[in-house]
Amino acid sequence: MPDPTMAAPEACIVGWAHTPFGRAEAPDIETLLAQVGRAAIEDAGISPADIDAGFVGVFGEGFTNQGFPSSLILQSVPELRFKPITRYENACATGTAAIHGALDFLAAKRGRFALVLGAEKMTATPGAQVGEILLNASYRKTEQDIQGGFAGVFGRIAEAYFQRHGDQSDALAAIAAKNHKNGVDNPYAQMRKDLGFAFCRAESEKNPFVAPPLKRTDCSLVSDGAAALILTDAETAKAMQKAVRFRAAVQVNDFLPIAARDIIRFEGPQRAWQQALDQAGLSAVTDLSFVETHDCFTIAELLEYEAMGLAKEGQGARAILDGVTAADGKLPVNRSGGLKSKGHPIGATGISMHVLTAMQLTGTAGAMQLPKADIGGIFNMGGAAVANYVSILRARLRGREGFALPEPTRRSQPSQLSSRSMTCSGCSCCTQWPAPSTRCTPCILVQASSRMRRSAPGVCSTPQSLPPAMKIEGTSMVRPAKTCASASNSPVVRQRYHCSPPWKPVRPYSSA
Numbered sequence: 001m002p003d004p005t006m007a008a009p010e011a012c013i014v015g016w017a018h019t020p021f022g023r024a025e026a027p028d029i030e031t032l033l034a035q036v037g038r039a040a041i042e043d044a045g046i047s048p049a050d051i052d053a054g055f056v057g058v059f060g061e062g063f064t065n066q067g068f069p070s071s072l073i074l075q076s077v078p079e080l081r082f083k084p085i086t087r088y089e090n091a092c093a094t095g096t097a098a099i100h101g102a103l104d105f106l107a108a109k110r111g112r113f114a115l116v117l118g119a120e121k122m123t124a125t126p127g128a129q130v131g132e133i134l135l136n137a138s139y140r141k142t143e144q145d146i147q148g149g150f151a152g153v154f155g156r157i158a159e160a161y162f163q164r165h166g167d168q169s170d171a172l173a174a175i176a177a178k179n180h181k182n183g184v185d186n187p188y189a190q191m192r193k194d195l196g197f198a199f200c201r202a203e204s205e206k207n208p209f210v211a212p213p214l215k216r217t218d219c220s221l222v223s224d225g226a227a228a229l230i231l232t233d234a235e236t237a238k239a240m241q242k243a244v245r246f247r248a249a250v251q252v253n254d255f256l257p258i259a260a261r262d263i264i265r266f267e268g269p270q271r272a273w274q275q276a277l278d279q280a281g282l283s284a285v286t287d288l289s290f291v292e293t294h295d296c297f298t299i300a301e302l303l304e305y306e307a308m309g310l311a312k313e314g315q316g317a318r319a320i321l322d323g324v325t326a327a328d329g330k331l332p333v334n335r336s337g338g339l340k341s342k343g344h345p346i347g348a349t350g351i352s353m354h355v356l357t358a359m360q361l362t363g364t365a366g367a368m369q370l371p372k373a374d375i376g377g378i379f380n381m382g383g384a385a386v387a388n389y390v391s392i393l394r395a396r397l398r399g400r401e402g403f404a405l406p407e408p409t410r411r412s413q414p415s416q417l418s419s420r421s422m423t424c425s426g427c428s429c430c431t432q433w434p435a436p437s438t439r440c441t442p443c444i445l446v447q448a449s450s451r452m453r454r455s456a457p458g459v460c461s462t463p464q465s466l467p468p469a470m471k472i473e474g475t476s477m478v479r480p481a482k483t484c485a486s487a488s489n490s491p492v493v494r495q496r497y498h499c500s501p502p503w504k505p506v507r508p509y510s511s512a
Contacts, residue, residue, distance in 0.1 A: 008247050009106070010233055011233060012232055012240075012244060012245045013246075013358050014240040015042075015045070015230035015242075016359075017035075018188050020225065021188055021189065021343030021348075022191075022223060027124075029072065029226075032119040033073050034076030037076055037117055040117075043230070044113075046113060048080060051114070051115045051230075052111025052112055053084045053086075053111055054070070054073060054083060054114070055098040055116045056073065056088065057097060057347040058094065058347040059092075062133040063122050064121060071085060089347075091382030091387060092383070093381055094346055094382070096353075096354070096389040097251075103246070112233060114232070115228065115229075116230075116231060117228045118349070119225070119347050122223055124224075131151065134150035135150055135153075137383045137386075138383065141257075147211070154296070155213065158218075168299075169213060171302055171321060173200040175298040178326060178333075179334050180200070180217075182338070183342055185337075186337045188336075189337045189343065190225075190342060191221060191343075195217060199217070214298070217298075220295065220297065220339035222344075225343060225352070227348045243396040245393065245394055249389075250276040251272070251389050252275065253268065254267060255386070256383065266303045266307040272390040273379070276391070277309075287375070290373060291333045292333075292353045293379040294339065296344060302316040307379075310331060335370060356368075357393050360373040361376055376392070376393050377391070378391040
């Protein structure tokens with residue numbers, strides 16, 4: 001039997017791409033996949049030829065008549081021809097299932113770079129048919145006649161929870177209001193509108209009951225969209241322009257029939273969270289900076305508070321009503337707006353959650369950015385707590401971890417850049433030097449050649465000879481970058497990283 005606390009994957013996310021979610025003009029999943037495949041590769045600063053394998057997440061099940069989608073990406077990235085590419089499906093956790101396939105590929109040392117893509121085209125399907133298709137994520141033998149489709153399944157879960165622990169309608173409305181407020185800041189979100197608690201709490205013509213006690217504002221959105229990631233091994237990631245490392249990656253499956261378990265306890269998610277925290281060496285979920293969780297319905301997020309250990313059984317409402325999970329709370333949950341506001345194109349959802357977490361950890365989340373984002377948790381769920389995935393991520397290239405930063409007093413002094421270290425050289429590229437109590441964006445000069453042993457202070461010049469992804473300025477996809485020239489005309493690359501004081505010597509960062 002495998003050890004649930006086995007070591008975390010030696011893998012990192014080094015590039016990503018994400019489409020806006022909603023009603024897309026793209027006619028099919030082929031077009032959606034094309035929008036993110038090459039973009040993610042370029043964002044990582046590599047070429048398509050560097051990709052060793054592809055992992056594609058598409059739920060399908062009636063949303064598309066193309067039931068064999070693994071090679072669709074070849075039409076837009078023909079360089080991937082003759083590479084192994086596999087399609088994954090695990091209900092609403094399809095995207096994270098594809099990520100796990102890539103993690104296993106890298107762990108087996110079958111290659112260095114893996115492309116993970118996920119997409120779904122849902123809005124072209126009539127509403128009644130959408131509900132019927134989503135019921136494929138339930139146990140058809142006993143659950144296919146539930147009124148309201150898959151929403152009806154979670155309506156029954158909410159009903160059972162209310163019977164045991166009292167009416168939690170205020171808590172569900174507060175969760176919906178929180179996620180819609182957060183979604184306003186997410187440029188990829190399908191619904192960027194702060195609906196407010198009062199609207200979410202009251203039944204109305206615009207917010208009717210869908211599957212009592214769940215109203216329309218308690219349900220995630222039917223969406224089109226795609227997302228992609230580039231994964232590599234930890235050693236290769238040392239030479240990449242950015243890297244977010246997996247501290248844990250856990251999958252736990254439970255019974256499919258809801259009648260086979262105490263459905264309002266979410267034991268599968270609870271087990272997955274505990275294993276992931278153990279794997280990451282953390283004592284509690286509050287050791288995380290934030291969480292992106294699977295709020296397919298507001299009752300799911302409520303139960304997930306209890307499963308992750310943020311609240312005791314039956315007391316999940318306290319986490320939301322006390323402000324614990326707000327953007328400025330002790331543990332922000334779904335700062336992206338979650339599935340509730342961002343949207344839920346099934347095959348893309350798990351990958352999207354990892355992209356948005358990586359953006360937080362690299363300080364590139366724009367208006368969504370949290371002031372403290374050091375380590376993030378992700379919970380992605382397939383079915384009603386059946387396929388349960390927890391990831392814990394941490395940025396490798398952040399202040400106290402991964403490279404050395406000098407003391408502020410040494411700003412004007414040149415420093416060495418050897419093949420085994422990377423430090424600020426105090427060049428005139430720096431636009432800000434922090435006070436000891438503030439966050440900063442110091443200039444980092446990264447050695448361009450392992451043969452260069454010393455660099456004098458550099459002078460910024462016009463951007464030139466940069467990889468395509470590094471030329472994308474003013475976006476959340478990559479950091480700004482310029483080419484600098486040192487006194488000896490040795491090319492170096494300037495990048496900005498957010499860091500927090502104090503600046504102490506850390507393990508040297510290999511740029512070889």
